[in-house]
Amino acid sequence: MSKLHISYNQIHESIRQSVDRFHINEGFKPDLMIAIGGGGFIPARILRTFLKKTSRGNIPIQAIGLSLYEEMGNSNDKPGTQVQKTQWLNFGTPHSEVSLLGRRILVVDEVDDTRQTLAYAIAELEKDIKEEEIRKGMKPGQSNTVLGVYVLHNKLKKKKKDLPEHIKKNYFAATEMPDQWLVYPWDATDIETHTQLSKKQ
Numbered sequence: 001m002s003k004l005h006i007s008y009n010q011i012h013e014s015i016r017q018s019v020d021r022f023h024i025n026e027g028f029k030p031d032l033m034i035a036i037g038g039g040g041f042i043p044a045r046i047l048r049t050f051l052k053k054t055s056r057g058n059i060p061i062q063a064i065g066l067s068l069y070e071e072m073g074n075s076n077d078k079p080g081t082q083v084q085k086t087q088w089l090n091f092g093t094p095h096s097e098v099s100l101l102g103r104r105i106l107v108v109d110e111v112d113d114t115r116q117t118l119a120y121a122i123a124e125l126e127k128d129i130k131e132e133e134i135r136k137g138m139k140p141g142q143s144n145t146v147l148g149v150y151v152l153h154n155k156l157k158k159k160k161k162d163l164p165e166h167i168k169k170n171y172f173a174a175t176e177m178p179d180q181w182l183v184y185p186w187d188a189t190d191i192e193t194h195t196q197l198s199k200k201q
Contacts, residue, residue, distance in 0.1 A: 005183045007198035011152060012046055018150075018174035019050040028148050028170055030059060030106040036121055037065045037087065039110030042186055043152050047108060064088055066117045083120040091128065100129050101136070101143035111182060112154040112173065119161035122147060146170065155179045 019025065031054045035044035044061045051059050065087030091100045107121055125147060130140045148170030149163070157179040163171065188194035 001179075001181045003181045003183050004201055005194055005197040006185065007195045008185045009195075010198060011043065011185070014152065014174040015043065015046050016050050018172060019047070022172045024106075024150075024172060025050075025052045028104060028106065028146075028172075030104050030148065031056070032100075032103045032105045033059055033061045034089070034105060034107050034121075034125070035061055035063050036107065036109040036117060037063050038186075039184070040108040043110055043150075044108040047106075047150065062089055062091075064121060066121060068116060081116075083117055085124070088124075089128070091132075099132065100125070101132055101138075101145055104146045104148070106148045106150050108150045110152050110184060112149075112151045112159075113157075115159035115161045115163070118149060118151075119163055122149070122163060122167055148172065150174075153177055153182060 022028075024030070030051060033044045033048065035041050041061075041063065048059050048061065053059070065085065067084050067086050068082065089100075091098050105125070107118070107125070109118060112118055129143065129145050129147075133140055133143050147167055149167060150172045151174070153175050154173035155178070156176055183194070183197075185191060185194055185198075
């Protein structure tokens with residue numbers, strides 16, 4: 001599989017264009033972003049530059065960590081099939097002063113490849129929202145919390161997991177592309193060479 005090197009400038013411009021193309025400020029109007037680490041951190045920060053501030057100021061960015069692994073029943077676990085939390089939110093817990101309820105939340109990642117981590121993140125966030133609603137005496141869905149997804153690249157391939165239909169209505173991919181090996185600038189050890197390679201492709 002061929003490699004596609006992507007520069008910071010290309011990412012910055014594709015995010016700017018996508019916010020306009022999808023009318024994210026006028027339509028979805030996020031007031032909270034949740035970045036899936038580590039690939040979602042930089043895209044979320046760039047994305048915030050093009051999103052309108054809320055009455056509270058800049059849109060906050062929270063982080064979650066997920067990893068893919070394959071259960072082997074021993075210590076030889078290898079990357080592959082199962083998703084595991086490595087870092088999560090404490091929103092809505094008894095000691096938390098912040099709630100997810102009533103927010104318009106955009107989950108951000110670099111690439112939608114197999115969709116395993118995205119689907120897991122959405123399912124777990126929806127579970128957290130439902131549990132918080134119940135704790136506060138609400139019926140599930142009564143808080144009108146809205147979840148959406150933003151990715152830099154969506155690979156046009158068969159996915160191993162799917163997203164609920166109500167999430168797909170708020171799904172934004174800056175770029176749709178064939179299945180290709182993507183090399184992001186935050187993974188580069190020589191950024192000058194990486195940038196030159198991105199200009200040749």
